[in-house]
Amino acid sequence: MAVFFSSESDTNFETGEYQQFPRSEPEDAAKEKTDKPKFRHLRVVLLSFGLLCVLQAVLNISLRLALSESSDKGETEEDGCPESWLMFGxxxxxxxxxxxxxxDSRQYCEQRDADLVIINNRQEQAFLTGFTAAAWxxxxxxxxxxxWIWVDGTPVNKDGLQWAPGQPDxxxxxxxxxDLRTMNDFIGLNDLNCSTRIQWICEKTLF
Known part of the structure; x- marks a missing residue:
């Protein structure tokens, strides 16, 4: 810092280095700077969400086209079961x-290129159990x-299947x-008079 004195008067001057203070920015400008990263993040989120929606729409359309193609072909005995029939194995x-x-039940099945069901194991029996209280x-x-023999002439493996308690009697x-029974405390195979009118189960093999 330099100091000047004047001999003609009592006036003195002081000079010093000029220090510039930063100007305070307007409040709106500062807020805008703070908000910019937030808006940038929001744009990224919205863009990602939009892409996901487009991808989901494409997948849905593809699935519907595949289903419609399969239904247009129709279901045949070669690639599936007839309508109202269930598939297992x-x-x-x-x-x-x-x-x-x-x-009469067997005749109904034979007219549809099938026969009364032959139950080969307990897994197949478990699948068929529960559809009706009693079925031929x-x-x-x-x-x-x-x-006991099956309709195709093969002997029944009595020990390999589940019989209802005390059956056959x-x-x-x-x-x-x-018939196959599904009743309280009476579940399994049962012997019955052949003239009794009950429901029945047909079976046809796919291949």
């Missing part, structure tokens, strides 16, 4: 809502009492046909 099953005797299956001991003067 390589077989299709029809559970009736009507009631017929064992012989393709099992009989008409040829030899007590020797040959009660009421002869029960030569078999």
């Amino acid at each position: 390589s077989s299709c099953y029809y559970i009736s809502s009507q009631r017929k005797s064992w012989d 299956v393709g099992m009989t001991d008409r040829a030899v009492e007590g020797t 040959g009660a009421f003067g002869g029960e030569d046909c078999s």
Whole structure:
């Protein structure tokens, strides 16, 4: 700092280095700077959300086109079960809502290129259990009492399937046909008089 004195007067001057103070920015400008990162982040989020919506729309359209193509082809016995039939493994099953005797039930199945169901194991039996309280299956001991065979002539593996408690019992003067029961405390295969009118289960193999 330099100091000047004047001899002609008592006046003195002081000079110093000039210090510039930063100008305070207007409040709106400062707020705008703070808000810019927020808006940038919001734009990124909205853009990502928009892309996800477009991707979802494309996937939905593709799925609908695939389903419509499959329905246009129609369902044939080669690639699926007929309408109202259920698929399990390589077989299709029809559970009736009507009631017929064992012989009439079998005839109904044969007219549809099927037969009364042959139950091969407990897994298949478990699948069929529960659709109805009682339904005919393709099992009989008409040829030899007590020797149960399936409609295709193969012997029944009695130990490999679940029978209802105490069955077969040959009660009421002869029960030569078999049905599948789903009743309280009475679940499994049962022998029954072949003329009894109950529901039935048809089976046809796909291949």
